[in-house]
Amino acid sequence: MESVLLYAFSAAALTGALLVLIARHPMRVALALIATMLSLACIYALLGVHVIAVFQVLIYVGAVMVFMVFVIMLLDTRDPSFVNRYSRLLVPGVLVATLLAAGLGHALARHYVAGPVSTSPADFRLQPFSAGFLREYWLHFELTSVLLIAAVVAAVAVIQGRGGRDG
Amino acid sequence: MDRTQFLLALSVALFALGLVGVIIRRNALVMLMCMELMVNGVILSLVTFAARTATASGAVLALLVFVVAAAEIAIAIPIVLLLVRQRQTLDVGAYARLKG
Amino acid sequence: MHLLTAIVVLPLVGFLVNGLAGPRLGRGFVTAVGCGLPILAFAAAVRCFLELTAAGGAPLVTDDYTWAEVGGHSFPVGFWFDRLSAVMTLIVTGVGSAIHVYSTGYMKDDPGYARYFAYLNLFLFFMLLLVLGRSLLVCFVGWEGVGLASYLLIGFWFEDPDKARAGKKAFITNRVGDAGFLLGMFLLYHAFGTLDINQVQTAFAAGAPLAVSADLVGILLFIGATGKSAQIPLHVWLPDAMAGPTPVSALIHAATMVTAGVYLVARLNGIYQHAPLASELIAVIGVLTAVFAATVAVAQTDIKKVLAWSTISQLGYMFLALGVGAYGVAVFHLYTHAFFKACLFLGAGSVIHALGGEQDIRRMGGLARRIPLTFATFAVATAAIAGLPPLAGFFSKDEILWFAFASERGGSPLLWGVGAVTAALSAFYMFRLLWLTFLTPSRMTAETAHHVHESPPSMTGVLVLLAVLSAVGGFLALPQFLEPVLPEPAVRASLARFETPLLVTSVILAVAGLAAAGLLYARGPARAERLAARFPGVQRVLSGGYFIDGLYDLLITRPLAWLSARVFLRAGDQLIIDGTLHGLASLAQRTATRLSRVQAGGLQLYVLLAGLGVVVCIAWMWRHV
Numbered sequence: 001m002e003s004v005l006l007y008a009f010s011a012a013a014l015t016g017a018l019l020v021l022i023a024r025h026p027m028r029v030a031l032a033l034i035a036t037m038l039s040l041a042c043i044y045a046l047l048g049v050h051v052i053a054v055f056q057v058l059i060y061v062g063a064v065m066v067f068m069v070f071v072i073m074l075l076d077t078r079d080p081s082f083v084n085r086y087s088r089l090l091v092p093g094v095l096v097a098t099l100l101a102a103g104l105g106h107a108l109a110r111h112y113v114a115g116p117v118s119t120s121p122a123d124f125r126l127q128p129f130s131a132g133f134l135r136e137y138w139l140h141f142e143l144t145s146v147l148l149i150a151a152v153v154a155a156v157a158v159i160q161g162r163g164g165r166d167g
Numbered sequence: 168m169d170r171t172q173f174l175l176a177l178s179v180a181l182f183a184l185g186l187v188g189v190i191i192r193r194n195a196l197v198m199l200m201c202m203e204l205m206v207n208g209v210i211l212s213l214v215t216f217a218a219r220t221a222t223a224s225g226a227v228l229a230l231l232v233f234v235v236a237a238a239e240i241a242i243a244i245p246i247v248l249l250l251v252r253q254r255q256t257l258d259v260g261a262y263a264r265l266k267g
Numbered sequence: 268m269h270l271l272t273a274i275v276v277l278p279l280v281g282f283l284v285n286g287l288a289g290p291r292l293g294r295g296f297v298t299a300v301g302c303g304l305p306i307l308a309f310a311a312a313v314r315c316f317l318e319l320t321a322a323g324g325a326p327l328v329t330d331d332y333t334w335a336e337v338g339g340h341s342f343p344v345g346f347w348f349d350r351l352s353a354v355m356t357l358i359v360t361g362v363g364s365a366i367h368v369y370s371t372g373y374m375k376d377d378p379g380y381a382r383y384f385a386y387l388n389l390f391l392f393f394m395l396l397l398v399l400g401r402s403l404l405v406c407f408v409g410w411e412g413v414g415l416a417s418y419l420l421i422g423f424w425f426e427d428p429d430k431a432r433a434g435k436k437a438f439i440t441n442r443v444g445d446a447g448f449l450l451g452m453f454l455l456y457h458a459f460g461t462l463d464i465n466q467v468q469t470a471f472a473a474g475a476p477l478a479v480s481a482d483l484v485g486i487l488l489f490i491g492a493t494g495k496s497a498q499i500p501l502h503v504w505l506p507d508a509m510a511g512p513t514p515v516s517a518l519i520h521a522a523t524m525v526t527a528g529v530y531l532v533a534r535l536n537g538i539y540q541h542a543p544l545a546s547e548l549i550a551v552i553g554v555l556t557a558v559f560a561a562t563v564a565v566a567q568t569d570i571k572k573v574l575a576w577s578t579i580s581q582l583g584y585m586f587l588a589l590g591v592g593a594y595g596v597a598v599f600h601l602y603t604h605a606f607f608k609a610c611l612f613l614g615a616g617s618v619i620h621a622l623g624g625e626q627d628i629r630r631m632g633g634l635a636r637r638i639p640l641t642f643a644t645f646a647v648a649t650a651a652i653a654g655l656p657p658l659a660g661f662f663s664k665d666e667i668l669w670f671a672f673a674s675e676r677g678g679s680p681l682l683w684g685v686g687a688v689t690a691a692l693s694a695f696y697m698f699r700l701l702w703l704t705f706l707t708p709s710r711m712t713a714e715t716a717h718h719v720h721e722s723p724p725s726m727t728g729v730l731v732l733l734a735v736l737s738a739v740g741g742f743l744a745l746p747q748f749l750e751p752v753l754p755e756p757a758v759r760a761s762l763a764r765f766e767t768p769l770l771v772t773s774v775i776l777a778v779a780g781l782a783a784a785g786l787l788y789a790r791g792p793a794r795a796e797r798l799a800a801r802f803p804g805v806q807r808v809l810s811g812g813y814f815i816d817g818l819y820d821l822l823i824t825r826p827l828a829w830l831s832a833r834v835f836l837r838a839g840d841q842l843i844i845d846g847t848l849h850g851l852a853s854l855a856q857r858t859a860t861r862l863s864r865v866q867a868g869g870l871q872l873y874v875l876l877a878g879l880g881v882v883v884c885i886a887w888m889w890r891h892v
Contacts, residue, residue, distance in 0.1 A: 003170070006170065006173070006174075010173070010174075010177050013177065013181065014177070014180060014181075014184075017180070017181055017184040017185070017204055018184065020184070020188055020197075020200060020201060020204060021184060021187060021188050021191070021192070021201075026194055026196050026197050026200075029194075029196075029197050029200055030200060033200050033203065033204060036181075036204065036207065037207060040207055040210075040211055043174070043211070044214050047174075047214060047215070047218035048218055049214050049217055049218050049226055049229075051226055051230075052210075052214050052217075052226050052229050052230065055229075055230060055233055056210075056233070059233045059234075059236075059237055060203075060207070060233065060236070060237075063237060064203065064236065064237055064240050065203075067240060067241075067244060068196065068199070068200060068203075068240070068244070071196060071244050071247075071248070072196055074248075075196070075248075075251060075257060076257075077194070077196075077257065079256045079257050079258055080193070080256060080258040080260075080261070081192075081193035081194040081195075081197075081256070081257050081258040081259070081260075082194070084193060085192060085193055085194065085197075086191050086192065086193065087190070087191055087192070087193050087259065087260060087871050088260075089190050089191060089871050089872065089875050090191045092190075092875055093186075093187050093190030093191045093871070093875055093878075094187055094191070096186075096190070096875055096878045096879050096882060097183045097184070097186045097187040097190070097878065098183070099882045100183055100186065100878060100881060100882050100885070101179055101180065101183035103882060103885040103886060103889075104179045104183075104885065105176065105179055106889075107885070107889075108172060108175055108176055108179065112172050112175075114169060114171070114172075115219070115220075117219060124218075124223075124226060129223060129226065132223050133223065133227055133230070136223075137224075137227050140227070140231060144231060144234040144235075147234065147235065147238050148234065148237075148238055148241075150238075151237075151238035151239075151241045151242055152241065154241075154242050155241050155242050155244075155245045158242065158245040158246055158249060159245045159248070159249070161249075186874070186878055189871065189874050190871045190874050190875045190878070191871070198870075198871075259870055259871060260869075262868065262870065263867045263868040263869045263870075264867075264868050
């Protein structure tokens, strides 16, 4: 049962990824990406890493992709990139990516060593996870907040330009 | 093949597809979304290992990557907006200012 | 400084002064330097000559100055004044100075006056190097130098492209001959390790086995002589050389430069006495040239061209004499020819000057009364060249014909026969010239006839001097004087009884030529033109010089020009050399253009390249990790 679900969600993720490449309208691309991300969240949940599954949906889909959708709605998408959706580097790009995938895939196929599986399942439910997280990784947590503030300041600075042009 | 190998293969596939998308799509926003796809591929591999070795640090790392991705998009979008305002188009091909 | 060196250096000083500062120094100064220094050189030559005769013919020698020492070889520069050099030097400086004086009148109105005298002095310098040189190397420097001076002087009025082209033609044709000279010198040096003339001749006299064939060296050196002395096949430059000023034609192309070839063979008689094949070749070419040039001269209509072809013909006589071993006689003819040919050329110059530039004899006539002095001197010189006794030309020409017939070293009746025909033709065309120019009724245009005037004394004085020398010069027993240096060849005893009959025949031939000319031309060219109209082909061939110029153009000039333009210019220079350079430059440019696309800000290209880099890293890891 589990593996069937796994394969199904994987297929969904791949389909979504392919649609990202193929769809013409950016809104459809965004929706395809959201589908992929949701499938990935399901996979995480299937793996038992519930925390990350939730955060995937909350942060990635709920914040990042929504932001993206807003921007797509803001901007005029009917420009040359709508008509020619592929750049000049279509063939070389596909080639390089295939080579990359082939190389990594080869490494995965030949040199994969099935390491030890943990006997005791980890507790990836929210409460135990967060307690452990804040106990041991509080510094990382604080640093990420610094990062976020820096990002906000940067975004404001970028948009404002020099000397307060309207952004 | 076992589950880990399969998921790692999926991760490689997502990463490669994201890379292809960055190279071949002309729309700036779609390029950004493909970059998100790449990051998702990486997160998948992190979570796979976390699940397999049942350590919390893997999940923590995944969480931190979420934060970084969010910060990244927070800055990338305004930059794209400025670019679009300057060049009046989302076509990445038109952004190349230095002629050969 | 030894007096010999002074003879050579004085004209050089004249060249430097007039050449560098002439235009600024005023005409009088240029004349004083330009004429005075050659006259001084002549005086020095006379002094040396007196010293020579006082010493009973022992040669004067200067100390050697070493030009170069390369490896074990040293090349000295020295001068040698024996009887032969004495005769040549006196002719060069004497006739040369006279012509310099003549030029002061002829070139009076020319803006290039100073340049002209500078070049003339340069020519004298090189000619003296040639005749006084002790080694073949110095002789060769003079040889080349007179070629250069000739080029400069033929193309003196260089603004006219035809005249400039004539100068080029002379120089290039000379160069072809010089190649032969050089090869001969190389062989001599390789064989004997020295180019000193006396040492070389001693080496040949020492007998067999010789390190190098005398015939080969003789022929090669003779090739050089053909170029310089306008023999077949390198005679084509001399008629064109008439583009230069007439005194130049007189000095260079009659009296001195063209005789350099004769001098060379005479000087190197030590080689030619052991080179029967070369001598035979010289005799044959000489006599062929003589008759060939005489036939062409019959049909010429430009006064200077007639004289030019006549010079070629007379030079042929000199080579005929050299070829049969009569070296002294050849030099004798050289000496008499210098006088009457220079007189003829200068007389022609006087005529041209009087007529304001007209050179076509069909438009002359009736000048005998108008310019009597020119006419008288011209007539004397014409009689001399025709070989009428007792003028100078008779003696020298008769001796040549005698030795051509009877010399033990290659004389034959055939050579004599052709020579005799040439003598008759010479008389014929020279008297034709005299009649058409001076004695027939005038065919001048009214305007030209109005301006006819006798030349100034600077010109006529020289004419008189040369005419007198043409008359009496034959009485100087030159071959006997030169006997110690240039031995006369033995004569076949069986033929000795023909000497007087042949002498009489020469006189008859000369008179016959005169009579024929008188018959045809006494009343003007009309009669001869009617005769020529009956044989139009012959007329065309003769006046065109047997179309040898055309032949050379077809065989040599055009293929060379084609080769240069198609092969060397198009393929070699433009395609290969320029093409390589342009190709390299454009390769660099194209590469830069392609590479600069990386810098163009193409985002996706960057990502692609990064991905490519990652792929490469993974591939590398496969093999090494």
